[in-house]
Amino acid sequence: MAGRTAARRDLLISLLIVAAAVVGFPSVSASSAVFPIYGNVYPHGVYYVAMNIGNPPKPYFLDIDTGSDLSWIQCDAPCVRCSKGPHPWYEPKRNTLLACSDHLCAALHSGGAYDQKCDQCDYDIHYEDRGSSLGVLVADAFALRLTNTTVARPILAFGCGYNQQFARQNPQAATDGVLGLGTGKVSVPSQLSNQGVTKNVFGHCLSEKGGGFLFFGSDLVPSSRMTWAPMSQVASGNYYSPGMANLYWGTQSLGVKQMDVVLDTGSTFSYFGSQSYKAFLSAVKSDLSKKPLKEFNDPALPVCWKGPKSFKSLTDVKNYFKPLALSFVNGKRVLFEIPPENYLILTKDGNVCLGILNGTEAGLDNLNVIGDISLQDVMVVYDNEKHQIGWVRAACKGQAKSQTSLP
Incomplete structure (x- = not known):
């Protein structure tokens, strides 16, 4: 929720700089992508989307969060402290790590001191409910089906979380991580816009009966009554x-x-x-x-x-x-x-x-x-x-x- 902050720490993985790229998407014009939302306020206490990430793509449930920028997934890097989630932990590859010199690493640590020559971009994000995630920044493919029928696979940066502290100790977590939708450069809407996949516009519709939808881009924005x-x-x-x-x-x-x-x-x-x-x-x-x-x-x-x-x-x-x-x-x-x-x-x-x-x-x-x-x-x-x-x-x-x- 609102008020989350980022810091940094170590993980024993080497790095390779990954260039952000869009695979299979024509750069002539941006479109929109729509995702069904699952969950409810009570009794689940969370709304989330299913996203296919990686190559080959694998599904992950992500808590939609407009109050923070960084997306992250529980990952086996190896995992120090993770909960049992809906899906197996994300497994990072050596070529997915982001360097500390990457502009998104700099944006993540904006306002704080960090070593731009370090081997990996570490993060430590804390939430107001006393939950937290510690890990390293990686970049991998996100599968998006666009409203112009094109399938896009942009390479987006997100956190590989190998040490989590959960506000509530449940035998199994409802989600695999968080989808950061905030205003910062490392958020998903900002990254999609910077790569020309969608405009820097997004919206959500949460149903009182549970479910709803999330969209990136401007195609679904009503032209009246807003x-x-x-x-x-x-x-x-x-x-x-x-x-x-x-x-x-x-x-x-x-x-x-x-x-x-x-x-x-x-x-x-x-x-x-x-x-x-x-x-x-x-x-x-x-x-x-x-x-x-x-x-x-x-x-x-x-x-x-x-x-x-x-x-x-x-x-x-x-x-x-x-x-x-x-x-x-x-x-x-x-x-x-x-x-x-x-x-x-x-x-x-x-x-x-x-x-x-x-x-x-x-x-x-x-x-x-x-x-x-x-x-x-x-x-x-x-x-x-x-x-x-x-x-x-x-x-x-x-x-x-x-x-x-x-x-």
């Missing part, structure tokens, strides 16, 4: 941000202004800074004081309620809650609306919990993170060429179609 906001710089990192926002509960201002907001698919839930969270929670509890819901401690999340009987769906309970809205000050009343179903979780026991948590307590200071739960059934487009972020409510379940407007 709300657009200029991308804004966030002092604490290079994240996707529509800028500062004021917070509303229904039509009522919560008195919270100039919230620093970022969009982060690497975060399952949304997080408000302490002031914003307390104002939001106070408004919710005030509205529910005369409703037939009883607050109680559920192991799923910090703030939960039960009804007179178990809820079977969010439809049974969402009318007790009001929508939230973020009013961004960068544009002319640019709103991002969060209906109750985009901040509530229905647990397996039929209770309802808030999927917006206290970010300050989670170590995010006053950064406000809009995570997967609040991005469900919204098509979000990150246009790095025009430096803008767009969104529109959409039915994200089902196959994506190349189109210029939504039905």
Whole structure:
């Protein structure tokens, strides 16, 4: 999720400089590539895509993450600490290692000191949930089927992770690694654009029912009904941000202004800074004081309620809650609306919990993170060429179609 940082360390593998190249793709014009998304917010807590990587290509499940730049896969280099994933660990070849002198290695370590004459480009990335990956940068083929029917196999740089620390110790991980979609040069959208495979535009549509789709390129960007906001710089990192926002509960201002907001698919839930969270929670509890819901401690999340009987769906309970809205000050009343179903979780026991948590307590200071739960059934487009972020409510379940407007 947002707030990830990179450092470096060693791995006992020799190197050979790999030149970035596109195999089997005509350079006349960029197209788009679409990938089905799997997973959900609850109970899996992750949305991911399947990508075929290497030569010969092998499948890997990657957690889609707009909050970090570096993609990485658990790899046998040999592996020091890895979890059992959906697929066998990636096996690097001697000719896939990137040199420290490579421009992507320099971009990865931007702002930090490193030896440009070292034998390999090491990385050490840490996440806010206390997870981490330690490894070395490699480059290998990614298989993409484009909307112009061409198959592209660009050589992309990513992390060969041989030492992972996982936030939750599961007997088997849901994914093999992370797909970095951030704003940096080492992110997948940036690399695809630099090689002329797609424009530096991508988007996602996460379904509340599970699944959805991810696309690279501009072919699927709707030509109408999109709300657009200029991308804004966030002092604490290079994240996707529509800028500062004021917070509303229904039509009522919560008195919270100039919230620093970022969009982060690497975060399952949304997080408000302490002031914003307390104002939001106070408004919710005030509205529910005369409703037939009883607050109680559920192991799923910090703030939960039960009804007179178990809820079977969010439809049974969402009318007790009001929508939230973020009013961004960068544009002319640019709103991002969060209906109750985009901040509530229905647990397996039929209770309802808030999927917006206290970010300050989670170590995010006053950064406000809009995570997967609040991005469900919204098509979000990150246009790095025009430096803008767009969104529109959409039915994200089902196959994506190349189109210029939504039905």
